[in-house]
Amino acid sequence: MTKLIINPKTKQNIDYYLKNPSHAVLLHGQKGLGVDIIALNTARILAGNQLLLITPDEKGKIGIEVIRKDVLRIISNRQNDPFAVVINDADTMTISAQNTLLKVLEEPVNNVYFILSAHQIEKLLPTIQSRVQLLEIMPVPAADTEIILKNAKITADKRTKISFLAGGKPAETMRLLDDEMYYREMATVAENAKRFISGNTYERLIIISGIKKREEAKNFVQIISNLILFLIKTREIASLSENLEVLSTVADNLAQNGNTRAQMTYLACHFE
Secondary structure (H helix, E strand, O other): OOOOOOHHHHHHHHHHHOOOOOOOEEEEEOOOOOOHHHHEEEEHHOOOOOOEEEOOOOOOHHHHHHHHHHHHHHOOOOOOEEEEEEEHHHHHOOHHHHHHHHHHOOOOOOEEEEEEEEEHHHHHOOOHOOOOOOOOOOOOOOHHHHHHHHHOOOOOHHHHHHHHHOOOOHHHHHHHHOOHHHHHHHHHHHHHHHHHHHOOHHHHHHOOOOOOHHHHHHHHHHHHHHHHEEEHHHOOOOHHHHHHHHHHHHHHHHHOOOOHHHHHHHHHHHOO
């Protein structure tokens, strides 16, 4: 389909969609997988350069006016040639924007394709989800991450750390390679995650006291989960697996806008 490194199963599903395209598809997956890029490339295969790209504004939202002004204009002036409407980070649409888009999705227009991308589909109305074809973008195998890293002029230690931190996410791998400040930030998070796992409750509370933002908390929880899975796999520390349920609960609550400090405190106190 494209030159992007994509999970083989995901690529198979996208290729199948391209052969039998529905009027609307929602590509969803974790940040760092390149979901937005894949959505844009999918649209270009369907419609070439005949496309409209919608992204969040400076406040990180997609409002109703964008849907009314741009999307409805395209629909009203539709032609016979294929046209694609790409809505990146569709999960940032306001409820009113989603309701307006829903009306459009309920009345498919010939040769007009809606390609949505999202990282948190739970923020999209169930009615939106029911009107689109869902297609999950999955992480790539470790061997594919190595393809990205093999030509990078970095130390073996840094290569190992980036491979772990990226967790099979190609776009995240590239960001860790290209942005040294971001790499150091994430490497520090990983070190704190190690200390969190080996520490006592008091030490864990000290560590999480420095986490203020929701995205920081979500990254921290994800890295702890990845580290536990790695330790179980390499050292057979089965007892740590009991904490995965606690981590999953915290991750779900953070995704649903649960209070960040409360969730991190719960994690520190219930981690064993």
